[in-house]
Amino acid sequence: MFDLILVADWSAAGSPTGQAPRKDAIWVCADLGGDQTVAYFPTRMAALDWINGWLARGYRTLLGVDIAFGYPQGFAQALTGQTDGLAVWEWLARHITDGPDNANNRFDVAQVINRMFPGIGPFWGRPAQLDLPDLPPTARVRRDHGLSDHRTVEQAVPGAKSPWQLAYAGAVGSQSLVGLAALAGMRRRFGAEMQVWPQQTGWREPTARITLAEIYPSMWPLSSEGDAIKDRAQVIATAKALRKVTPDWFTAPREQPDAARIAAEEGWILGVRPAGDCYALPRGVSWTPVDAALATLRRVSGPRVGASTVPVGEAAGRILCGPLSAIRANPPTANSAVDGWGFAHATIPHGCVPVVAERAAAGTHAAAPVPPGHAIRILTGAALPSGVDTVALQEDATRTQQGVTLRAVPNAGANTRPAGEDVRAGDVILPAGRRLRPSDLALAIAAGHGTVRVHDRLRVGVLSTGDEIVAPGAVGPGIYDVNRPMLLSMLAAWGMSPVDLGHVPDDEDLLRDALSNAPVDAILTSGGASAGDEDHLSRLLSREGQVHHWRIAIKPGRPLALGDWHGRALFGLPGNPVAAFTCGALFARPALLQMAGADWSDPEPRMVPAAFAKRKKAGRTEVLRARLRGGQAEVFASEGSGRVSGLSWAEGFVMLAPEAMDIAPGDPVPYIAFADLGLA
Structure with missing residues (x-):
């Protein structure tokens, strides 16, 4: 189809990458009729000049660039007021500065974009030394920005990275910001001679002399395994793969839902077919990215438990039903922060100060008012009597039979704590969905609570499957049931109500009965989720339950089935203990906590x-x-x-x-x- 194939592996480096060829830099392969020329470039300007030189030669050309050509649905509209992905290119071209020495402002522009969205995000990742408060350094702190982490095409490509990540290992977002700005300039240079697939062409075979398309080099097996620089080997392998391009590479994605919008707004990776197509990837089956599987669990794992009122002392580990407000202030009255002598600052005389006979101590009845010009012995935590607004430290005073003499008069209000200094009556002290810690119980009690309204504990069953499984400590052949005791203890640590569902052999009817009769809200199984002759769980779930995801791109963790069995959430964990532990911690935990009434919990690495x-x-x-x-x-x-x-x-x-x-x-x-x- 094409005379010339150009493949560019891009970089967002902020300075020249050096004259010696190296990885994580710009590599470009030109394949003209099977003859390949490979070049390394320390700057983007040098690479663009070389590519533009090839494009100007007049060949019918396919130019593939390894950057995301678009962003998830909704981004273009919010940024530009249009649902046209190419409008984003032009916006970036107006805002990105990229010098001949690779110096660029991509992180600053990302912060500007983030400020255009609610919440925190969507872009994340930056060098620690940059003071950019609206560009979070990690993904986990983002929230409420309203955009998906992945485009539609990335659901069909195991390993495809989110375009929002700008820094750290595997980041691709920075390449897109500087790359799209550069490609916008290239489009203006070549005008009608160039078409961007599929943003300009739709799902049709391009007709212009130059076709510009997004590529993903990791899709193609390396033909230069011995090459010390992987980037060079990848552009060579990708150019060879694109040499075999046929018209259906451009047209096949049109069969998917919402195809027209995807083409115009999000773009697509050349060579990828829609998810669900048996040819979703040229190298085999597609696997669901971890982020996509977690997003599904977050969507389907709504609260599934009732509520109870329990004594506050018995509420540790329980999950609050609603926000908890202070019944009374803490401290409830103004009080002394030290042991000493209390008085009204404006009335204190010079010299010896007469002392009233009564004293003020914590936990006793309120002391009588203190007359002007007098002092009272007061202890830490005692309510300030009427007529006292200042306390002198006991070590700063001398007591005699006539009264007390101060070495120095403290400032007005010294050594006192106002009422409500910690918490005011009516303040929300704990949010709904909070899993209560001992320190939270202390706060609730201090704010006047004797009982709290909490969610009932989620009942989660654990079931082992397989003929080979034997009880711990059993004598004879077999595989000890490591997973069931391990998973039950994990559930207890998360505040669930664990239910031991025992063990069933490799028998479909027995497995069906065990799942259907379990008195639980959710079930963890181990083993039987693959596609072998005795892997009954996956077949049962497909026929009689609901499968959310099965092939999930995680290691260890295959096979892992996420679904629903007659209203019970089901996590079909792998049989190997390490994989079961890993998937339980990363997938089951946040979903179960949300079902139990807590907020979705993604730990921050x-x-x-x-x-x-x-x-x-x-x-x-x-x-x-x-x-x-x-x-x-x-x-x-x-x-x-x-x-x-x-x-x-x-x-x-x-x-x-x-x-x-x-x-x-x-x-x-x-x-x-x-x-x-x-x-x-």
Whole structure:
């Protein structure tokens, strides 16, 4: 179809990447009739000049660029007032500055865009030294910005990254900001000779001399496995793949729902077919990204429990039904912050001050009014009697039979605490959905509460499946049932009401009965969620229940089935203990807590230096058992999901994004402590 194939692997580097070829920089491959020329560029301006030179030669050309050509639905309208993705390109071209030395303002522009949306976000990720308060450094703090994390096409591509991420491993958002601004200039330069697919062409074969399309090089197997620089190998492999392009590559996505809007607003990756198509990816089946699976769980996991009023002392671990307001102020009256002598500052005489016979102490009846010019012995926490507005420290006074002499008169109001200094009556002290901690109970009691209204505990059953499973400690052959006791204890740690549903062998009828008769609100199973002859759970769920997601792009974690069985949420966890623990913590926990009445809970990873090296392939989110030592993340020696010892060794997870990456010691990686997952 094309005489010339150009493939560009882009970069958003803020300075030249050096004269020596290196990874994570700009690489471009020109394939003219099968003859390839590959070039490295330390700056974007140099790369654009080279590409424009090839485009000016007059060949019928396909130019593929490795950046997102659009954003999720709603972004273009909010930014430009149009549902046209190319209007976003022009907006960026007017606001992005990108110099010949790669210096650019992409993070500042991202902050400007974030201010145009409600809540926090959508863009996130920035160097720590940048003072940009409206550009959050991590994804987890974002909220209420109203946009999806992924475009439609990214649901069909395992490993495709969100365009909102601007920094850290696997980020692609920065490349898009600077890249789209550059491509807008290229469009103006070539005018009618260039068409952007599918934003300008729709789902039709392009007719202009130059076709500009979005690509995703990780889709294509590398033809240069021995190449020391992966970026170079990828542009070579992608150019060879695009040399085989046929018209249906451009037209196939038109069969999906909402196809016209997607083409104009979000764009598409050349070579990807719609999710659900058996050819969703040229290399095989499609897998659901972790973010998409969690978004589904958040949508379907509404509260499923009643409510009770319980004594506040018995409410630890329970979830508040509604916001809790203070019944009375804390402190309820103005009081003394120290042991000392109280008086009215404006009336205190010089020299010896007469002392009233009574004293004021915490917990006693209110002392009688103190006459002007007199002092009263007062203890910490005692209510200030009428006629007292200041307290002198006892060590700053001398007591005699005639009265008390102050070494120095303190400032008016010194050493006193006003009523309501901590909490005022009517203040909301705890939000609805809060899982109550001992410290929360202290606040509730101080604010006047003897009882609280909480959600009933969610009943969650745990069922083991498989002929090979035997009870812990059993004598003879078989696989010990590690998962059921482990999962039951995890549920207890999360404040659920765990229900042991026992074990069923590989028998479809027995499994159906166990699921249907379980007196619970949700069920965790382990094993049987794959597609083998004895994997009855997946078939039962497909025929008689509801499957939300089955193939989820996570390691460890396959197979993992998320669905619903006759009104009960069902989590079909893998049989391997490490995978069951991981999926229970990352998928079941936030969904179960929301069903129990709490807010959706995504723990916030913190970026820490890696104490390991790893080369990761694209396609799945990878979860490594890890722990912190000396402020660095160590990972367990084996990634095998049957190595139970790694769970005991670990104290948290390192979460690696779906993109391919090379991690060297010292590189920042996201770490989630087990304590943040309620599992310390």
